Amino acid sequence: MNELLRLEDVHITIRKGSVPIVKGVSLSVYSGKSTVIVGESGSGKTMLIKAVTGILNRKNVLVEGHAYFGDLDLFALSDQTRRKYCRHLALIMQNPMTSFDPSMKIGKQMMIGTNFSKTEAHEKAIQALRAVGLPRPEQLLNSYPHELSGGMLQRVMVAIAIMGKAAIIAADEPTTALDVVSQGLVLDELMTLKNRGVGILFVTHDFLVAKKIADIIAVMKDGIFVETGEADEIFCNPQHNYTKALLEASILRRKETENVNTTQEPSAFVANVVCRKEPETC
């Protein structure tokens, strides 16, 4: 188990009014493992992931502590030097519909930040799109973001991460804006990547999503980790009251949705949508 990223005593403070958002957290991301941060809205999980990926405006936000990526402390780098390492660290955002430039074709957006030649990049893009199970990749490269569904865009985002050979994929609630079917597909892709040795840092408010993907779970509340540990441990034997409350709430919700589902027919529709083969051969 190879440690890819180590956060040490990270503090994040809004400079204006010196509001503390994250108050000293430590966490590691390992290759082939997924580390999931679970917490309610406003607990500081998005800020943490933004700090790691380097998109916080440092004029307004003070980031202290260390983020070791190998021997390199990401927080100590200037924004300019940091961009060189960006490709090792991909970010998947919450809302796929706004994460793509509406005036640029998908193919072109996949090339941003890469320095491949045009034909090479084209080939790599098609490979990556195939890898995430998107049909007709050639056609996809020539379409605009608004022509794709949210689930497809989210998988394109994963494809971009694959293409850049990212060592770590940071995902900020990537499934929140998606329907259940697309959620499943995106999570599957992330699992496949994890099995290939990519380290995953996943942020979610939903314990059920966490359960599907997590190896290590950190429960965040008001800027600190109230509980960190192996996923099984946390699910079976939560120590902190907050973790217990969160788990109960999730399970309660699941029961509710299951009750609703049993009244509906098990749909062949879902099977159709989930089918990964090219439409012609399916």
Add this chain to the structure above:
Amino acid sequence: MLKKILCNPQALIGLFLIAILLVIAIFAPLIAPHSPDDMNPAARFAERSAEYPLGGDQLGRCEFSRLVYGARLSLGIAIPTVAVLTVLGLMIGSVCAYKGGWLDRIFIIVCDIFIAFPALVIAISLIGVLGNNLIVVLFSAVISLWAWYTRMARTYCKKEAAKDYVLSAKVAGASDLGILFRHIIPNALPQLLVYACTGIAGMIMMVSGFSFLGIGLPAGTAEWGAMMNDARSSLYSQPMLIVWPGIFVFAAAAGFTLFGEAMRDILTPEDITI
């Protein structure tokens, strides 16, 4: 793109009007039967005839020829000025919007100061100091309007800069300049282009307005606004002399406005309704 324009009736009407005016402006010497400044005392307030298709004006000049040459002046002033304004506005506005901070604040204050003065006041003072000629008119138009275009461009760029795809590009390692030129400006441009197209119409009317007030172009220039001003003295006896240039100003303004509005629909891909 061309196909989309051809499928959009609004764009077609606008383009048709613009094309007619452009053809008239470019081939003015071939279309006009007389020189715009040729005075023929016998043709003073002449009736419409084969020789004078729209009659003669108060000095016996061919009204039709003057209108045709007027297209050259009006379009020749309005289009380049708006082009300069758009580029200038986009340059300053996008940098302000993206960089923010003190640079942004300073430019906003400067813009506010310029916007506080009406264009006419700036034009009159500049023309008063620098004299009455074409370059000064262009210059005063740019001085009085750049703040509007900059503010507009800044607003559009700011809106785009706040979107998630700019963050995505940053995470992917794109440079500031790359983000500005490849993401923010292409997305803000269609919206600004609409403003610019309607701005051309406004500019034609502004220059005409200047001429109408007797500032701007030298007396006797064949310009639509100046022609309307001259025709004022014979408004009741020869009303058509003021109507003809009015029709041309109207056609130009309508053409550019319609085309601009249609271009917004065409250039913004996500607005296509399914």
